[in-house]
Amino acid sequence: MxxxxxxxxxxxxxxxxxxxxxxxxxxxxxxxxxxxxxxxxxxxxxxxxxxxxxxxxxxxxxxxxxxxxxxxxxxxxxxxxxxxxxxxxxxxxxxxxxxxxxxxxxxxxxxxxxxxxxxxxxxxxxxxxxxxxxxxxxxxxxxxxxxxxxxxxxxxxxxxxxxxxxxxxxxxxxxxxxxxxxxxxxxxxxxxxxxxxxxxxxxxxxxxxxxxxxxxxxxxxxxxxxxxxxxxxxxxxxxxxxxxxxxxxxxxxxxxxxxxxxxxxxxxxxxxxxxxxxxxxxxxxxxxxxxxxxxxxxxxxxxxxxxxxxxxxxxxxxxxxxxxxxxxxxxxxxxLPALPNTVDLSSGASEFRHIDVWRWIVPGLVLLVLTSMLGLSLGVSTTGWQWSVEALLHWRAPRVAVALSAGAMLAVAGAILQRVTGNSMASPEVLGISSGASLGVFALAFIAQDAGRFAQTGAAAIGAFGTLVVMLALGRRYRFAPERMLLLGVALGTAFSALMSVLLATGDPRVANLLAWLSGSTYGVASNDAAFSCASFIVLMLASLAFARWLDLLPLGDTVSRSLGVPLDTSRLALMLLAAALTGAATLVVGPLSFVGLMAPHLARMLGFRRPAAQLAGAALLGALVMVLADWLGRNLLFPYQIPVGLQSTLVGGMYFMWLMLRGRTAL
Structure with a gap:
């Protein structure tokens, strides 16, 4: 024997x-x-x-x-x-x-x-x-x-x-x-x-x-x-x-x-x-x-x-x-073998403080208005820095509006994802959802090259939602452990980048036409793009605030949420659809490159915006502020060259996030 x-x-x-x-x-x-x-x-x-x-x-x-x-x-x-x-x-x-x-x-x-x-x-x-x-x-x-x-x-x-x-x-x-x-x-x-x-x-x-x-x-x-x-x-x-x-x-x-x-x-x-x-x-x-x-x-x-x-x-x-x-x-x-958890992922939370939300919201709105006015009026020309409102308003206003609304939508999507998954590292960029939205747009470009804005929005939302479903289906098995979700996000993002490299290598003109969009450029956006982006933000932001109670209870766990009357499957599906729609609408106008969806919710929490409605509002305000500032810097920093807003926001946001990590302030 x-x-x-x-x-x-x-x-x-x-x-x-x-x-x-x-x-x-x-x-x-x-x-x-x-x-x-x-x-x-x-x-x-x-x-x-x-x-x-x-x-x-x-x-x-x-x-x-x-x-x-x-x-x-x-x-x-x-x-x-x-x-x-x-x-x-x-x-x-x-x-x-x-x-x-x-x-x-x-x-x-x-x-x-x-x-x-x-x-x-x-x-x-x-x-x-x-x-x-x-x-x-x-x-x-x-x-x-x-x-x-x-x-x-x-x-x-x-x-x-x-x-x-x-x-x-x-x-x-x-x-x-x-x-x-x-x-x-x-x-x-x-x-x-x-x-x-x-x-x-x-x-x-x-x-x-x-x-x-x-x-x-x-x-x-x-x-x-x-x-x-x-x-x-x-x-x-x-x-x-x-x-x-x-x-x-x-x-x-x-x-x-x-x-x-x-x-x-x-x-x-x-x-x-x-x-x-x-x-x-x-x-x-x-x-x-x-x-x-x-x-x-x-x-x-x-x-x-x-x-x-x-x-x-x-x-x-x-x-x-x-x-x-x-x-x-x-x-x-x-x-995969179990990853050793050698750190308290909630460390730093004690530093957060509860605040009077309106004491921050009102000055933030004033700062956003001033930054938007700066983006509309001040810029570099061939003769140097100059104020010019009426002459260039037709070109600058759509860019500022698109940057503002897209940054706010990405930030709100990141805040929703972090609360639904219970993972403070969740965001459209890190989880590959922005890449999924981009993949939907690329697929539509090959199927119907002359598709309109409505069809592109639907394709982006479908790609984002499909990616999010895959992420949550795989992550649910491990209770959305941060390391597993990060690995999935890295895999999806790397696979998308690889697919883009393969498609670019084919020399297909349909792919080449989307290169500027991939880098997050707002150059050439028109008033109808700005109207679409702003309308999408208003509608989706109101929908997000309507789900504030679910966002408040879901992080407490399935048992507590169910006992308080939250329909778990329905609430998660609705919030997933909402995050996908926000990501798809934002990605459609500024591309997949940004740190806003990860950074803005973190900053909102650090400033004391802890309740769902407050965090959503604070994140939207910060995301809009970062993107408007990034668009203005990208337009003027290396004039006459322009840095796309997606790349510029990654440079600005990434530097700030690295500074937070060096200080040990990120709430991992």
């Missing part, structure tokens, strides 16, 4: 071993590669094309200088990112940690973008080291922002999300101002693996070797970090030195890949998680199998991309990897 049990246990371990997954992926990728090579060159000439290509045969040159280096980059880059992800997850004790979620990839990408504009000659001297510097800086900012929260998983992911949004916004502004100079960086930034020589593999090989050697040297202390801090220290582990050294190795590996092929999202997270679920429970096993699995997964993904018409030269593999990775994350969500 005991022998039978032992044999069954051995069979289960063999069945769940990561080797089966790695072997299956490698076999599939190898067959696809052989199919690709056979279409270019007979099989008996493959070895010659690899070792001694005939320079007079174009087919051999393509195989030697393009096809084979691309496979090598897939293997090396996938191994490096997966190894870095395994190290990040072990050091930070966070299964969600990886180069993309920790701001490393965003920092490295922004550093290379800035250097390309300011000092392009530096790229020839050390592109890898510039990416390393940017990635290190991005990682340091994330750690600094989450320092007061003791690197809690939720705080780390939120900080990484903010840094990624912020770096992406700065990069988008630079791209708008220097489109021609940065056009060549577009495909690279989306993770293009197309190669025309062996330079990238020659660079990645020594970096992977150095990273592997340093990781082997840190294996024992890193393994000890599976214990508590006290347990690891009792075994003689210097936690500070080990963390610094391991993070440095992981950042080095990540930045090297970004410098060579651009940003490849999700891979550093997926590989360690999947091999763990496949049986690699110990850290040493994950460290060994994660690079192999990541290399095979990226290789197979790249081969699948090349099978798509135009994929060999047009579709970035990094974007496709992110797009394919989102369903994996949804499948992995129920199987």
């Amino acid at each position: 005991a022998k039978t049990v032992a044999m069954n246990a051995h069979t289960r371990r063999l069945h769940m071993h990561p080797a089966w997954l790695v072997a299956a992926l490698c076999l599939c990728a190898l067959l696809l590669s052989m199919r690709h090579l056979a279409a270019l060159l007979p099989a008996d000439m493959w070895w010659r094309a690899l070792t001694r290509p005939d320079l007079s045969d174009l087919r051999q040159i393509i195989v030697h200088e393009s096809v084979l280096p691309r496979i090598a980059v897939c293997l090396l880059g996938g191994a490096q990112l997966s190894l870095a992800g395994a190290i990040f997850q072990q050091v930070l004790r966070n299964p969600l940690a990886e180069p993309t979620t920790l701001g490393v990839s965003a920092g490295a990408s922004l550093a290379l973008t800035v250097v390309t504009l300011v000092a392009p000659q530096w790229l020839f001297a050390g592109q890898q080291w510039l990416a390393l510097a940017g990635g290190t800086l991005g990682m340091l900012v994330v750690l600094m922002l989450s320092w007061r929260r003791r690197f809690a998983p939720v705080a780390l992911i939120l900080a990484g999300l903010i840094v990624t949004f912020y770096c992406g916004s700065i990069g988008a502004v630079l791209t708008l101002l220097h489109r021609e100079a940065l056009q060549s960086l577009f495909m690279w930034g989306a993770g293009s693996l197309a190669q025309n020589n062996w330079d990238a593999p020659r660079t990645l090989v020594p970096h992977l070797a150095v990273g592997a050697v340093l990781t082997v040297a840190l294996v024992r202390p890193l393994t000890m970090m599976s214990l508590s801090d006290a347990g690891a220290q009792s075994l003689g582990v210097s936690l500070r030195m080990v963390r610094i050294g391991a993070l440095a190795v992981a950042v080095f590996l990540s930045a090297s890949v970004v410098a060579s092929v651009g940003v490849i999202g999700f891979l550093g997270m997926l590989a360690p998680l999947i091999v763990r679920l496949a049986g690699a429970r110990r850290f040493r096993a994950r460290l060994a199998w994660s690079p192999l699995f990541g290399a095979a997964l990226l290789w197979m993904t790249d081969e699948i991309v090349q099978m798509i018409p135009g994929g060999r030269s047009g579709i970035p593999t990094g974007a496709a990897m992110s797009l394919l990775g989102a369903p994996f994350l949804f499948w992995l969500l129920p199987r």
Whole structure:
């Protein structure tokens, strides 16, 4: 009997071993590669094309200088990112940690973008080291922002999300101002693996070797970090030195890949998680199998991309990897290990105070009126700063009205979502609802290019509502735990960005026409757009205030809410529809980029607006104020260039939110 049990246990371990997954992926990728090579060159000439290509045969040159280096980059880059992800997850004790979620990839990408504009000659001297510097800086900012929260998983992911949004916004502004100079960086930034020589593999090989050697040297202390801090220290582990050294190795590996092929999202997270679920429970096993699995997964993904018409030269593999990775994350969500809650998420609440709402509302309204008048009258022209009301009112008034109403709607939507889910990190941007609304608009553009405003509003609302339903359906199982909701939001947002990169790579003019809208530009809005936006805000705001009682009782829990007569299913469905409508109407006029839906409800609570009606009113006022100010700054700051209001509000709001996190004032 005991022998039978032992044999069954051995069979289960063999069945769940990561080797089966790695072997299956490698076999599939190898067959696809052989199919690709056979279409270019007979099989008996493959070895010659690899070792001694005939320079007079174009087919051999393509195989030697393009096809084979691309496979090598897939293997090396996938191994490096997966190894870095395994190290990040072990050091930070966070299964969600990886180069993309920790701001490393965003920092490295922004550093290379800035250097390309300011000092392009530096790229020839050390592109890898510039990416390393940017990635290190991005990682340091994330750690600094989450320092007061003791690197809690939720705080780390939120900080990484903010840094990624912020770096992406700065990069988008630079791209708008220097489109021609940065056009060549577009495909690279989306993770293009197309190669025309062996330079990238020659660079990645020594970096992977150095990273592997340093990781082997840190294996024992890193393994000890599976214990508590006290347990690891009792075994003689210097936690500070080990963390610094391991993070440095992981950042080095990540930045090297970004410098060579651009940003490849999700891979550093997926590989360690999947091999763990496949049986690699110990850290040493994950460290060994994660690079192999990541290399095979990226290789197979790249081969699948090349099978798509135009994929060999047009579709970035990094974007496709992110797009394919989102369903994996949804499948992995129920199987993720429990995240350690090392911080009181309600800390800082005692600092909030109850106030006389009208003592803040009236001065806020006065300030909003003054800011709106500033936006209408004061601006920069070719002759300098000047007041001009009547001459430019026809162009400025719609912009101010749209910014004001859209900012208020996003803020109200964020406040509703935070109360319905009981998650203070919920917002249209973080939960991917703005991305869902944008996806609805894009889908409509492909179905009916000349659709009117009513149809676009419906498409945006349907996309936002569908995304919200998915988020709440998946999050309800975990009682809307912040880390799970953040992971879902990151997955949806990254998948949407990847889809946009893939669509942009196709060169379809219908997508190109929506680029300005994606950045949140109010340039060119007309009076009918302003009327639609303002009317939507008035109607939806009144509806929100009518649901104030439900918003007051739902955060108390299902039992209390039901005992007080709240119809749970009906109330949640109605509030979800309302949040989707607010998000869809706002996204339709200012695009998906903004921090207002996350920031304004937080600021309202910090100022003392605790009851639902007061928080909704305070959040709407603050959201409108931020967006009007962002529109005015974006119009005048770099005149004659204009920064779209969505990007500008992200720059302003993101900076303020980072300052709050540094002070430990955010109510996570």
